Amino acid sequence: MLQFWQLFQGLYTLFTSEPKIAIGRVVLILLGFLLIYGAYKKVLEGLIMIPMGMGMITVNGAFLVLEAGKYGNIFVDPLLSGPTALMNILQINFLQPIYTFAFSNGLIACLVFMGIGAITDIDYLIASPMTSMMLAVAAEFGTFFTFPVALACGLNPGQSAAVAIIGGADGPMVLFTSLMLAKDLFVPITVVGYLYLSLTYGIYPFLIKWLVPKRLRGLEMDWRTIPRIPRGEKLAFTAVAAAVLCLLFPVAGPLYFSFFVGVAIKESDLPRHVQFLSEPILYGSTFFLGSLLGVLMSADIIMNAKVLMLLLLGLLAILLSGLGGLAGGFIGYKLTKGKMNPLIGIAAVSCVPTTAKIAQKEAFLANKWAMILPFAMGPNVAGVITTSIICGIYVTGIPMVSKLLLGS
């Protein structure tokens, strides 16, 4: 009888593995269904959540008995190290080549950033740099203040920095920081990070409705007041900013290159390159990113005692950043004597272009004549720059002050 059940190894392993893993698999399969439903209902970002949900359902269903009676899957093994083991597994796990050659070295994050750069409009950032950058600093509140909380929760400085940067709401930065500073928690931190970035669609509208009165949400701004910035000026800014930031934080150089090369291509009037970066590169890498995140949510990998803590810290980071952004928006509203819609502040949380779209949608729901998207894109892009600055400070500075922070 037992041998008959062994034919259906997904079920066999479910009933014969340790209860913690078995329950984890069932919960993760149900969570996969929930993500797909959320994406279908447009509460979550479908581009990431559909492949992620499918990945979670299939990887947790498809457990089988591997060599030496060990349970696992033939999708991907992120914990492998050593060239021989890696070479052997590359011929078995079907997503292993993408994980090994594009995910675990940050390439996929850089590809996403190139695509984002190619669709990013930096006009308002150039037209109003002080407002954009200061709003972006305010919207990093979650990044700054989750760090000490994470340290107090017992995470080491590298892990604390990696989870805190979720507050910057830039997936590639989360991936990059956790890769550099918290390799042991790379998978759960990245998964938690992307989960919350996608959940901004669900969380921030409630935060906005709760904190900003309808009269202010629907405040109109005249987008015709934004001056037309010459392409040459935008291109010059892109090249100089990339050079300066690389001189300051070489360790975040790949991210700076990726983002600014996308912007430079866009501003150089190269339509075929823009199309290449913004369509196959951006959509292709986002699809594989979502798929890999899904299959990494395998019960045997994700059932880590620290995951619940990471979930709470990630939520804290993204909520505090949203609050910081809105606070910045209110300050801007007061300083401009009521000319600036405070919702622009939440766009500074970055997550290009999601939070800018959320700000526009909420403004439109309050007043169908409120067109704030062109203004929101300035702080939105500035948010990428500030997150990359913090990423650079963390990646360079944390190894230097790690002992000092722990008092040893």
Added chain:
Amino acid sequence: MVALRGLLFSLFTLALTAVISLLVVGIIMLIYRVVRRRQPEKTEGK
């Protein structure tokens, strides 16, 4: 104590981020001036 040291590091990060952000603002302003100063010369040339 660890949290307090972490908070101090966060405040340092905040200050440094603000300073570098101002540097980015400065770059934008500088480029704005250089580009705008060159534009009238071009018009005169025409």
